[in-house]
Amino acid sequence: MSEAKHSPGPWHLHEETHWPFKLAIIAANGDEVSIESRSAYGSGQKSIDDVMSARGFRDVDQREDAIAANARQLANAKLRAAAPELLAELQAAHRIIRNALSLMTTDQQAQWSEINERAALITDGATRAHEREAVIAKATGAA
Incomplete structure (x- = not known):
């Protein structure tokens, strides 16, 4: 397997519960892996009701959509x-x-393959090795 090029794990999620409501993923070494603003919140808004008011949303469906998006x-x-x-x-x-x-x-190996096939777990190989290798390559930058 190739050497990891990403920030070391484990990573943890830090969720700000007050303005500016950011979500940050922090690596084991303290690196900020990613930071994003919560999609439904804007400048100075303290709650989902503040968001609704600021955006002019009045009906329940719009409020539910904003909650679902968050x-x-x-x-x-x-x-x-x-x-x-x-x-x-x-x-x-x-x-x-x-x-x-x-x-x-x-x-x-043939018996194992039959069990996996009956369970609809395989595509073109009994162990899905190619699929695993492709995902690993994608994640490590080898793809």
């Missing part, structure tokens, strides 16, 4: 913050699967 943005930030750990786990799983395959007989 929830989606927060969920996306949490996923990005988990990226280094997800990559490390994928790389470990890739090695574990390869090790397991090296211990299996051809018949065992």
Whole structure:
């Protein structure tokens, strides 16, 4: 596997609960991986009701849309913050699967493939090795 070029993990998410309501992903070494403003908040607004008032939104649907947009943005930030750990786990799983395959007989490998195929887990290979390799390459910049 190639050497990581990204900031070291684990990363954590820092969510400001007051103005300016920023979301920051911070690396283990203190690097700011990313910082973004919350999408529904603007200058000086303290709450979702302030946002609604400032933007002229009066109906419940617009308020619900703004709340949903903020929830989606927060969920996306949490996923990005988990990226280094997800990559490390994928790389470990890739090695574990390869090790397991090296211990299996051809018949065992065929049985494993059939089980995975019945579970709709495979595409063009019994272990999805190509798919894992492609995602790892994409994440490490090797793609």
